Amino acid sequence: MATPAVKLYGWAISPVVSRALLALEEVGIDYELVPMNRQAGDQHRPEHLARNPFGKVPVLEDGDLTLFESRAIARHVLRKHKPELLGSGSLEQAAMVDVWLEVEAHQLSPAAIAIVVECIFASFLGRERNQAAVDENVEKLKKVLEVYEARLSQSRYLAGDFLSLADLSHFTIMHYFMDTEYATLVGALPHVSAWWQGLAARPAAKKVAEFMSVGAAEASKKQE
Numbered sequence: 001m002a003t004p005a006v007k008l009y010g011w012a013i014s015p016v017v018s019r020a021l022l023a024l025e026e027v028g029i030d031y032e033l034v035p036m037n038r039q040a041g042d043q044h045r046p047e048h049l050a051r052n053p054f055g056k057v058p059v060l061e062d063g064d065l066t067l068f069e070s071r072a073i074a075r076h077v078l079r080k081h082k083p084e085l086l087g088s089g090s091l092e093q094a095a096m097v098d099v100w101l102e103v104e105a106h107q108l109s110p111a112a113i114a115i116v117v118e119c120i121f122a123s124f125l126g127r128e129r130n131q132a133a134v135d136e137n138v139e140k141l142k143k144v145l146e147v148y149e150a151r152l153s154q155s156r157y158l159a160g161d162f163l164s165l166a167d168l169s170h171f172t173i174m175h176y177f178m179d180t181e182y183a184t185l186v187g188a189l190p191h192v193s194a195w196w197q198g199l200a201a202r203p204a205a206k207k208v209a210e211f212m213s214v215g216a217a218e219a220s221k222k223q224e
Contacts, residue, residue, distance in 0.1 A: 007034050014052065023078055100167075112177045148191075174207055176212070
């Protein structure tokens with residue numbers, strides 16, 4: 001069997017790697033996930049630095065094209081295979097996708113990541129949970145989600161009445177967030193809750209979620 005022309009490098013439990021995986025699953029193309037070992041420092045080896053000089057994951061190889069940064073990878077995959085998920089129908093739709101991708105990156109994700117790191121991954125990092133950091137970011141996330149509730153009361157999805165990368169880009173960090181005790185923040189907002197449930201029910205999201213098991217991460221860590 002021929003080797004897929006598309007390769008994604010990284011560890012799938014990472015929400016940024018799984019963001020790229022989600023885009024690949026949404027478009028349904030063949031790809032190879034090339035596993036890497038974070039604890040062994042694979043990301044700092046010369047062969048990986050040749051792909052991404054910043055020593056980060058994910059990295060996508062699509063034929064002769066090499067890309068890094070998860071949102072850029074997702075945009076490329078969708079632009080090539082499913083441009084409607086970038087709002088290609090009109091300049092206005094594309095602009096709204098860009099707006100809400102920026103909101104996800106700069107408003108929601110920083111607070112959600114901080115909560116997830118402390119509540120789920122602190123033990124993997126060999127330290128105690130910083131509850132003060134959790135409390136601070138819970139308050140930030142509450143305010144952000146109130147904005148989302150207002151937006152989603154006006155349209156089915158963030159960029160309008162069409163699914164887009166602006167929605168999908170939230171899935172991976174929110175998947176972890178919903179495994180914390182603070183998932184009630186989402187449950188308390190009916191429009192946000194319905195939006196989240198719709199994202200999580202997508203076949204591509206369900207498949208990517210299988211890669212994101214914290215139990216699998218723990219087993220992997222024990223082997224390393």
